[in-house]
Amino acid sequence: MHLRLGTRGSALATTQSQHVADAIVAAAAERGIEAEVELDIVTTHGDVSRASLVGLSQTGVFVNALRDHLLDGGCDLLVHSLKDIPVEPAEGLDVAAIPPREEPRDALCTMGPLLAELPSGARIGTGSPRRAAQLRRARADVEIVDIRGNVDTRLARIEADLDAVVLAGAGLSRLGRLESATELIPLDVMVPAPGQGALAVEIRHDADPVLRELVASLDDASTRASVTAERAALAVLEAGCSAPVGAYATVEGGELSLHLRVTNTAGTLQLNEIARGPALEASAVGRAAAHALLGRGAARLMGAR
Known part of the structure; x- marks a missing residue:
């Protein structure tokens, strides 16, 4: 075959x-x-x-x-x-x-400092509006630089003109390069993209x-349920990869827990929603969380309407 x-x-x-x-x-x-x-x-x-x-x-x-x-x-x-x-x-x-899902968290790569230790004015490279918005939320004193390219190209920028870059931990792990990560950014600081990993x-x-x-x-049933909830929320928000939306779900004992986050581009405003329900109803859990955020003004934060 x-x-x-x-x-x-x-x-x-x-x-x-x-x-x-x-x-x-x-x-x-x-x-x-x-x-x-x-x-x-x-x-x-x-x-x-x-x-x-x-x-x-x-x-x-x-x-x-x-x-x-x-x-x-x-x-x-x-x-x-x-x-x-x-x-x-x-x-x-x-x-x-x-x-089965790989490492879901985002990875901060620097010459040594953690996110909290970077100096004021530090230049952090990312091509993701979601990462940029949450970085500004966590560190309003840093400069976000839009970058693209493969993993090696981005990592090379650290020694050239940037203080840090943020990459998907899953990508580094699959490439056998997870040691390049100075820090896997905690999920409460940076919620991953829907389906990340x-x-x-x-x-x-x-x-x-x-x-x-x-x-x-x-x-993998647990991974499928988790990403189904995350993507169902994304669909209700009518957002794509260019929107600052984070969503991460886990399944334990048949119960699904979803953390949905919308951050405005400037990082000054943020909405979070935690939703739980049966893993077999993953799509409904995701949709409910998204509707709850829309009711609280998420569309304005995303600049959608």
């Missing part, structure tokens, strides 16, 4: 795709199936553009080219960072597996049943 797995060509994308490929080969072996998974590199607009991704990211700049390739039959499955996927379902495709494996609606079953075997 030969499978083609579509992926972006960055080191992080290929690394996490290879993890999924290896898991599929192992799952097939357990079922007496000999499988081979080939990585199929797809170049997206976001990979070649040098412009800021703020605003573009909410339309799935890293996703659409991959999905078109899958729908056209160029590959058999895709692996995405879940936080990059628009909340609206993709016609003709299914998220057949959400494997999770992967999504997509297949076509008409995928071979054997492939569907192999991919589905990678699914």
Whole structure:
């Protein structure tokens, strides 16, 4: 059984795709199936553009080219960072597996100081409005610098012209680079992006049943429930990657707990909502939390209306 797995060509994308490929080969072996998974590199607009991704990211700049390739039959499955996927379902495709979540927290990378120890006026690089807003909330005296590029490019800025950069802890962990993090920022200081640390494996609606079953075997119920709540909240808020929205859910004993946060761009105003409910009703929990925040003025904080 030969499978083609579509992926972006960055080191992080290929690394996490290879993890999924290896898991599929192992799952097939357990079922007496000999499988081979080939990585199929797809170049997206976001990979070649040098412009800021703020605003573009909410339309799935890293996703659409991959999905078109899958729908056209160029590959058999895709692996995405879940936080990059628009909340609206993709016609003709299914998220057949959400494997166990990696480190959800954001990582502060410096030459030594923690966030609280950075000097006044310190320059912190990030390409995320959510991170920027929460950084300003935590440290109103620092300067936020918009950056982009791969992990090595961003880390190199620390020695060049920045005092710190903030990256996803999950990406550093998957690359075996978590030691580059000076601090994993506490969840009460910086709530992650909805779906952060999770992967999504997509297949076509008409995928071979054997492939569907192999991919589905990678699914983690607790992670799926958690990200379902987070993304349901994001959908109600009508926000995308360019909005300063954080959402993080956990599941314990069948009970889901969600922390939803909206911060204005300046970091001067912030709304938080904690919602709980059965993991089996994850979507309803997320929607309820978002409606509660909208009732308290979240749309104004996001600049939506």
